[in-house]
Every structure is written in C-alpha cells, then in structure tokens.
Amino acid sequence: MPPDAQSSSATGLNVAVLVSIGRxxxxxxxxxxxxxxxxxxxxxxxSGASVSLMHAxxxxxxxxxxxRGYLGMGIDEVRLLEQMPQADVVPVLTEALxxxxxxxxxxxxxxxxxxxxxxxxxxxxxxxxxxVINGLAAVEKVEKGVATVLQALPRGKRxxxxxxxxxxxxxxxxxxxxxxxxFGPARRGEFDVQPHASEADSALTQWQIQPARKRPKRLKxxxxxxxxxxxxxxxxxxxxxGGQTLNDVTPEQGAEAIFKxxxxxxxxR
Amino acid sequence: MSExxxxxxxxxxxxxxxxxxxxLEVLAEIGGNAVATEWMGPNGLMRRNPHAVGFMGPxxxxxxxxxxxSHAAHTNARSTQSQDSRRQVTINTPAFMVAVVPDMAGGRLxxxxxxxxxxARQLADADPENPGxxxxxxxxxxxxxxxxxxGVDRLLSLEGEQFDGYTPENRIAALQGVDREIAPRYxxxxxxxxxxxxxxxxxxxRLGERAxxxxxxxxxxxxxxxxxxxxxxxxxxxxxxxxxxxxxxxALAECADPISExxxxxxxxELSRGLPNVLGRIEDIGExxxxxxxxxxxxxxxILSAGNGVKDWDNYHHAAxxxxxTKGASRVAVDDGHMPRDRQVGATGTWVSAKxxxxxxxxxxxxxxxxxQSCEKVxxxxxxxxxxxxxxxxxxxxxxxxxxxxALVTRVEQYRAEQEENxxxx
Numbered sequence: 001m002p003p004d005a006q007s008s009s010a011t012g013l014n015v016a017v018l019v020s021i022g023r024x025x026x027x028x029x030x031x032x033x034x035x036x037x038x039x040x041x042x043x044x045x046x047s048g049a050s051v052s053l054m055h056a057x058x059x060x061x062x063x064x065x066x067x068r069g070y071l072g073m074g075i076d077e078v079r080l081l082e083q084m085p086q087a088d089v090v091p092v093l094t095e096a097l098x099x100x101x102x103x104x105x106x107x108x109x110x111x112x113x114x115x116x117x118x119x120x121x122x123x124x125x126x127x128x129x130x131x132v133i134n135g136l137a138a139v140e141k142v143e144k145g146v147a148t149v150l151q152a153l154p155r156g157k158r159x160x161x162x163x164x165x166x167x168x169x170x171x172x173x174x175x176x177x178x179x180x181x182x183f184g185p186a187r188r189g190e191f192d193v194q195p196h197a198s199e200a201d202s203a204l205t206q207w208q209i210q211p212a213r214k215r216p217k218r219l220k221x222x223x224x225x226x227x228x229x230x231x232x233x234x235x236x237x238x239x240x241x242g243g244q245t246l247n248d249v250t251p252e253q254g255a256e257a258i259f260k261x262x263x264x265x266x267x268x269r
Numbered sequence: 270m271s272e273x274x275x276x277x278x279x280x281x282x283x284x285x286x287x288x289x290x291x292x293l294e295v296l297a298e299i300g301g302n303a304v305a306t307e308w309m310g311p312n313g314l315m316r317r318n319p320h321a322v323g324f325m326g327p328x329x330x331x332x333x334x335x336x337x338x339s340h341a342a343h344t345n346a347r348s349t350q351s352q353d354s355r356r357q358v359t360i361n362t363p364a365f366m367v368a369v370v371p372d373m374a375g376g377r378l379x380x381x382x383x384x385x386x387x388x389a390r391q392l393a394d395a396d397p398e399n400p401g402x403x404x405x406x407x408x409x410x411x412x413x414x415x416x417x418x419x420g421v422d423r424l425l426s427l428e429g430e431q432f433d434g435y436t437p438e439n440r441i442a443a444l445q446g447v448d449r450e451i452a453p454r455y456x457x458x459x460x461x462x463x464x465x466x467x468x469x470x471x472x473x474x475r476l477g478e479r480a481x482x483x484x485x486x487x488x489x490x491x492x493x494x495x496x497x498x499x500x501x502x503x504x505x506x507x508x509x510x511x512x513x514x515x516x517x518x519x520a521l522a523e524c525a526d527p528i529s530e531x532x533x534x535x536x537x538x539e540l541s542r543g544l545p546n547v548l549g550r551i552e553d554i555g556e557x558x559x560x561x562x563x564x565x566x567x568x569x570x571x572i573l574s575a576g577n578g579v580k581d582w583d584n585y586h587h588a589a590x591x592x593x594x595t596k597g598a599s600r601v602a603v604d605d606g607h608m609p610r611d612r613q614v615g616a617t618g619t620w621v622s623a624k625x626x627x628x629x630x631x632x633x634x635x636x637x638x639x640x641x642q643s644c645e646k647v648x649x650x651x652x653x654x655x656x657x658x659x660x661x662x663x664x665x666x667x668x669x670x671x672x673x674x675x676a677l678v679t680r681v682e683q684y685r686a687e688q689e690e691n692x693x694x695x
Contacts, residue, residue, distance in 0.1 A: 023504065023505065023507070025505065025507070028507075110505070111504070111505075112504060112505040113504050113505075114503065114504060115503050115504075115510065116483075116503050116504050116505055117470075117480065117481075117482040117483075117503075118466075118470060118482060119470050119473060119474065119479075119480060119482070122470045122471055122473075122474040123474055125474075126474045126475070131438070131550040131551050132471075133551060134467050135462070148554075150557060151435075153463075153556075154462055154463060154568065155564075155568050155569070155570045156559055156564030156565060156568045156569060156570070157556060157557075157559060158556065158557040158559055159435060159553065159554075159555070159556050159557065160553075160554040160555060160556075160557050161435065161551055161552065161553055161554065162551070162552040162554060163550065163551050163552075164550040164551075167550075172462075174568075203479060203512075206512070206513075207510050207511065207512040208510070208511040208512070209503065209508050209509070209510050209511075210508065210509050210511070211507070211508060211509070212502060212506060212507055212508055212509045213500075213509055215485055215523070218523050218526075221526075223529060223530075243659070243660065243661070243662050243663050243664065243665060244663065244664050244665070245654065245659060245662075245665040245667065246664070246665065246666045246667060247654065247667050248667070249666065249667075249668065251668055251669065251672035251673045251675070251676040252676045252680075254650070254666035254668055254673045254676065255666075255673055255676035255677035255679070255680050256680060257664060257666060258627070258648055258650075258664065258666060258673075258677055259677060259680045259681065259684070261625070261646065261648060261663075261664050262571075262592070262625060263684075265624055265625050265645075265646055267570060267571035267593075267594075267624060267625045268592070268593065268681065268684070269593050
C-alpha cells in the first residue's frame with residue numbers, strides 16, 4: 001500500500017468531482033477517464049466527506065455507459081449538466097459550482113478526448129476566485145477551512161501544501177489507482193439530468209483536427225568541419241562509451257568506488 | 270599565447286633554400302618539430318616528401334591516409350586550437366520580445382528549456398529586417414552560465430523570497446507585471462510536469478489567452494493571423510490539432526532544435542516597477558521524506574536491482590534499506606520467487622528511468638538492458654567480466670556480490686555516522 005493512500009478524516013467536507021468521458025487508448029471505446037476515476041477514488045477515501053459527481057456534456061447512450069463506470073465505484077447519483085456537442089463547458093460548470101458551493105473540487109489533470117489542454121480547472125478557479133493545485137497525491141487533513149495535502153512531484157517525491165478552502169485540485173496518474181467499477185451499483189445509479197443553455201466553442205470549429213502523426217525522431221547532428229569526423233560519428237556504435245571496470249579489487253575498494261559514484265550523483269540521503 | 274601568427278622572414282628564407290646548411294633543422298622547427306612532409310620550394314612550389322607521410326599498416330605496407338586525419342596530428346598546436354566559430358548576435362533595438370520561462374530544473378537549463386529557446390529564436394528571427402529579442406525569465410538563484418549560448422538576448426532574473434519554494438501565485442503575479450511592462454509578443458513555456466506546464470496554464474488564464482498546449486511543431490503560415498501555425502497533441506496524444514499560434518504556447522520537448530551556431534548577449538534587464546506582493550492561499554510546507562520501498566519502480570531515482578548472482582537475500586534487502594534504494598529485480602530473481610513480480614525490471618516488467626541503477630549479479634539479458642535504457646548511471650557488480658551488463662555499465666566492479674554489498678553497507682553506515690557527528694557538533 002502506498003504511503004499516501006491512508007484515509008483522512010474530513011467529516012462534513014463537501015467534495016465535488018468533475019468527471020469526463022474517457023477513451024480507451026487501444027479500442028477507442030468510451031470508458032471512465034483514468035485520471036477522473038482516480039479523483040473519484042480520492043474523494044471516496046476521504047472518510048466522512050459527502051461526494052457528488054458532476055459531468056457537463058451530451059446525454060446519449062455511449063456517454064451514459066461511460067459515466068456509469070464512475071457510479072459503479074459506489075456513488076448513487078451523478079449530476080449531468082446537459083450540453084450540446086462541442087460546447088464550452090466552463091460557464092455552466094462555474095455556475096453549477098457556485099450554486100452548490102463545495103469545499104473541494106477534484107478532477108483529472110487532462111481529458112482523454114477533445115482538446116485535452118488541461119486548462120479547465122484553472123479557468124474554473126479563475127472564474128470562482130479559488131486557489132488551484134495540481135498533482136494532488138493525498139489529502140492529509142482538513143481543519144478550519146484549511147486542507148493539508150500532498151502534491152506529487154516527479155521521481156515519487158511529495159510536497160506538503162496547505163490550501164485555504166474552497167479549492168480546486170487536479171489529480172494525475174501519481175494518485176492511487178481507482179477501484180474497480182461494479183456492475184450492480186453502476187446499473188442502479190441515477191442520473192440527475194439538468195438541461196442547460198450551451199455556448200458553442202467558436203475557436204474549436206476553426207481548428208483542423210486529425211489523427212496524430214508520428215513525431216519525427218530527432219537526428220544526431222554532428223557539426224564538424226571534416227568529413228571524416230562526420231562519417232565516424234555517423235558510423236560509430238553508440239554503446240561502449242567509456243565505462244570503468246574495476247578488476248582484481250578487494251570488496252572494500254569496489255565499495256568505495258561505488259560509494260563515491262553514489263555521492264557524486266547525490267542519491268544518498 | 271597570442272593569436273597573432275609571428276613570422277620569421279629569415280627562417281622562411283632558410284626553409285625555401287634547400288642548400289642552406291640549417292635547412293632541415295628549420296624545416297623541422299616550422300613543422301612543429303615533426304618530420305617535415307610538405308614545404309615551400311625555392312620557386313614557391315609546394316614540395317612533398319612521400320617517404321615521410323603515412324604510417325606502417327598491419328601488413329608492413331606503408332599506408333597513406335588522405336582524409337587529413339593523420340595529417341592533422343602533425344600540424345602544430347596553434348592551428349589545432351579549436352576556434353569558437355559561433356557567430357555573435359546582438360540585437361540592440363528589438364522590434365518585439367518573445368518571453369520564455371524555462372523550468373531551470375536543478376538551477377540549470379534543461380534540454381527541454383534549450384529546445385524551447387530554439388523555438389523562441391525561430392519566432393524572433395523570422396523577419397531579418399525587424400528581429401525580435403528572446404527574453405528569459407528566471408526565478409531566484411541559478412547555476413547556469415551559458416544563457417547567451419542557448420539563445421537568450423535579454424535575461425530578467427526575478428529575485429526575492431516570495432519566489433522560494435512552491436509559490437505559483439507570486440510567480441504568476443510577477444509574470445503579469447512583466448506582461449504589462451514589456452508586453453512580449455509570445456509567451457513560451459515548457460509543457461512539463463515540473464513547473465512550466467502548470468505556470469503556463471495559470472498564465473494563459475490570467476492573460477485571457479487560449480493557450481496552445483502540447484505543441485510539438487511550429488511552422489510559418491501566411492494564412493493565419495499571427496503568421497504562424499502550430500501542431501498540438503490533443504485527446505491524450507491521439508489527435509493532432511492544427512491551429513494558428515496563440516500568444517501563450519506550452520511546447521513539448523524537441524519542439525525545435527536548440528541553438529548551436531550563434532551566441533547571444535544575454536543582457537540582464539530589470540523591471541522599472543516593483544513586483545506586486547500577493548497574499549497567497551497556497552502555503553508550501555516543504556518536501557516530505559518518502560519511503561523508497563514504496564516508490565513505484567518506474568519513477569524511482571535510485572534502484573538496487575538483484576539478479577541470479579545474489580545468493581544471500583537478507584544481505585541484499587538490508588543493503589537496499591541502508592542505501593535508501595528502491596528494490597528491483599531481474600526476471601530470473603522473480604521467477605525463482607525471491608522478489609515479487611511488480612519489482613521486475615525489463616521489457617516484460619517495468620521500464621525504469623533511474624538516475625543511478627545498481628545491478629547486483631545481473632548479467633544483462635537484452636530485455637533487461639532495454640528496460641534500463643533511460644537510466645543515467647549504471648553500476649554493475651558481477652563476477653563475470655565479459656557480460657553485457659558490464660559493457661553497459663558506467664562503473665563495473667568485478668567480484669563477489671555479497672562481499673561487495675556488505676562492504677558498501679559498512680561504508681555507508683560509516684558515512685552516516687560521520688554525518689551524524691557533524692550535525693551534533695554543529
């Protein structure tokens with residue numbers, strides 16, 4: 001069990017989770033989005049918190065199937081703010097969050113469909129005037145309107161932050177993995193569909209969207225005046241680069257050499 | 270030594286005069302004390318001594334390398350001095366500014382930052398009549414001293430205790446101040462998890478611009494309003510979105526080539542107005558010590574990996590604890606039941622990206638070597654000198670893994686004790 005998976009006491013905390021429609025990377029079928037599912041998981045591990053799900057988008061059978069994936073994690077109801085396809089969901093989400101006034105809003109870092117720029121949490125935070133933090137790994141405690149949270153850094157490191165609530169936090173893949181979605185609860189879960197006026201995203205229509213091209217691999221360019229050097233660099237094998245081999249040394253000497261390298265690299269704490 | 274070439278007319282005259290008694294000595298002296306193979310003849314013709322060139326080949330036959338490589342060894346030190354041929358570029362009155370906020374991970378420009386500066390130069394230098402200047406904005410202290418070589422014209426170093434630690438609100442307020450005062454035409458940030466990705470998103474929201482994120486290609490395009498179009502990755506990397514280049518750009522690594530042919534001024538500038546002080550709602554309490562055993566293998570920094578050569582497993586586990594390393598294993602160790610499956614490193618297990626990877630008793634199957642491709646430093650402890658892991662390793666120690674691990678544990682414990690003493694004394 002990872003160290004940050006402990007449940008913390010957050011009695012009476014009102015948590016809203018913004019969920020989106022995911023897309024399976026191989027089969028391209030709709031599913032619950034991975035990061036959003038982790039956000040739901042994190043909300044569910046907060047003991048004593050009341051969790052509400054919110055989704056802004058179309059209401060059709062494919063999307064319903066995907067959203068039921070979140071309901072199957074043990075949530076009774078999802079609020080669906082109905083929008084046209086390709087609509088700008090920021091105004092409607094802002095309005096809904098302002099009305100429901102949760103203390104903590106959790107969401108994934110980036111969507112799995114559409115533009116997937118990951119700017120939405122920041123736009124909501126700006127519109128609501130709330131602080132936003134990214135890469136939430138765990139909520140340690142919530143007291144007197146201040147949450148102490150752990151933020152995930154690269155290389156498995158964590159940073160402890162104190163945030164004044166209400167706040168928006170995004171969750172990425174360094175958060176604990178989401179629990180399985182159970183079929184029964186997913187069927188039983190209810191949809192609270194609320195039709196809303198939708199604003200079309202005008203910029204999106206001007207963009208050209210196509211399947212991703214493979215990125216060209218960067219070539220190793222050798223800048224040298226002599227053709228011989230350039231040829232040698234192009235034809236040279238990449239490996240065999242100056243490794244040091246210690247032969248016939250006592251274990252102590254070998255250990256000393258390794259110790260020196262570890263210290264130089266700064267991995268000994 | 271002076272760059273000027275000092276000519277000695279008398280010696281040159283002797284070198285031209287084959288009948289002069291000192292001719293050969295002077296030739297040798299001019300030729301950098303090597304056997305002269307080429308000299309100016311008395312009529313101004315170049316003369317060659319074919320017996321003095323080349324080297325003896327393996328079959329005892331004289332070989333002549335005409336590529337110039339062996340000849341280069343004969344030339345004297347003055348001419349082999351590698352000259353910095355990069356062009357110095359100074360832009361005194363820039364038509365516009367392109368602002369770059371590099372990550373400066375570890376206080377230095379990362380390769381991602383350099384690519385981004387390359388992209389900034391591309392945008393700034395598009396019109397040679399009205400060149401723009403690249404402005405780099407740095408927070409706090411840094412260790413970088415080659416900003417000019419990376420393509421920076423102006424350097425704005427924002428200092429103050431409000432930028433210590435994780436302070437996105439203060440940093441954004443400072444960037445907003447820069448935007449008001451300098452009004453750069455473009456803002457470029459690295460789309461990285463460390464800081465640029467978050468800062469750029471905050472900035473785009475604050476400036477009211479719709480940023481392009483995950484940009485991997487920028488091309489000139491006369492049809493678009495800005496004269497540029499960019500290709501960005503959307504939908505979790507499965508689509509490409511082609512759009513006009515907006516003001517705020519968050520670019521991926523390798524979006525452009527880093528600068529290598531020019532040098533720039535990196536002239537320090539300052540803001541005329543002071544930076545606003547923001548009441549932050551996010552407080553940084555500091556980094557948390559993480560138990561290395563719980564860090565997932567893919568993101569671990571320091572891995573001690575065990576293979577078939579490890580016989581005393583208690584010793585190995587103890588060593589991993591003392592060193593503070595994350596445990597890894599080869600396929601054999603996992604198959605034999607010594608280590609859990611989720612600790613397997615390699616093509617079938619986890620692809621690791623550790624800074625230091627210590628392979629204890631792992632001979633280095635190709636699948637395993639694939640898994641450690643992106644590790645920076647590899648240390649091998651092995652009995653077999655000829656194994657593939659030793660070839661891959663930056664440091665290989667040939668010997669009994671157990672004894673070496675035990676010695677390493679003793680050494681580290683000794684080091685820890687010394688540190689403890691120093692701390693007590695201080």
